[in-house]
Amino acid sequence: MIRILIVEDEKPIADLLDMSLTSAGYSCDCLDNGAAAADAVESRRYDLILLDVMLPGIDGFELMEYLAPLEIPVIFITARSTVKDRIKGLKLGADDYIVKPFEIAELLARVETVLRRYHKTDTRLVVDDVVVDTQSRVVTRGGEIVPLTAKEYSLLMLFLQNRNIALFRETIYERVWENEYMGDSRTVDLHVQRLRKKLGWQERIAAVYKVGYRLEVKE
Numbered sequence: 001m002i003r004i005l006i007v008e009d010e011k012p013i014a015d016l017l018d019m020s021l022t023s024a025g026y027s028c029d030c031l032d033n034g035a036a037a038a039d040a041v042e043s044r045r046y047d048l049i050l051l052d053v054m055l056p057g058i059d060g061f062e063l064m065e066y067l068a069p070l071e072i073p074v075i076f077i078t079a080r081s082t083v084k085d086r087i088k089g090l091k092l093g094a095d096d097y098i099v100k101p102f103e104i105a106e107l108l109a110r111v112e113t114v115l116r117r118y119h120k121t122d123t124r125l126v127v128d129d130v131v132v133d134t135q136s137r138v139v140t141r142g143g144e145i146v147p148l149t150a151k152e153y154s155l156l157m158l159f160l161q162n163r164n165i166a167l168f169r170e171t172i173y174e175r176v177w178e179n180e181y182m183g184d185s186r187t188v189d190l191h192v193q194r195l196r197k198k199l200g201w202q203e204r205i206a207a208v209y210k211v212g213y214r215l216e217v218k219e
């Protein structure tokens with residue numbers, strides 16, 4: 001599993017990052033200061049660090065100088081949006097820069113891009129006996145290949161990227177079919193039924209009353 005260290009002293013932002021990245025299948029640790037972060041990277045392996053610039057004590061830029069020789073990818077997260085700061089962060093060896101406030105979708109895209117650059121993306125997603133190889137797009141169940149249509153595969157990926165989150169039918173439709181939802185839920189319901197049957201996920205993909213569906217995965 002990809003492990004991400006979040007160093008952010010604003011708790012609501014740290015919580016938002018933690019929740020979004022955990023739902024997307026990453027394993028996260030949160031720390032609120034640079035000194036603790038410097039200790040953490042020595043005792044645990046991290047694949048990526050999300051680093052706030054304005055931190056109490058050692059700031060993000062100072063910590064970056066300490067982290068640079070470790071060659072762990074770093075994305076700076078900051079409210080400061082001046083060009084000067086961006087250049088400073090990148091010169092210090094950061095891989096990318098996200099300016100607060102940010103969209104979750106943008107954050108996830110940047111995280112994925114940096115991980116891919118370092119060949120750190122998990123190409124195997126595993127839930128029980130179901131394994132998804134995201135490079136070859138091959139899905140197996142108990143070692144047997146499960147033939148999925150393109151829409152079923154997209155639907156499965158959407159659930160895997162939003163574990164334990166109730167997804168509205170409308171959201172599912174718009175994300176998988178990339179069309180505006182016109183209120184006809186039968187398409188979504190049919191595909192969910194097919195996916196449940198093919199993966200043996202009758203219980204796992206739970207129906208959420210008046211909302212839609214939720215993939216239930218105990219972490």
Ligand code: CA
Pocket residue numbers: 008009010052053054055
């Ligand atoms: Ca801060």
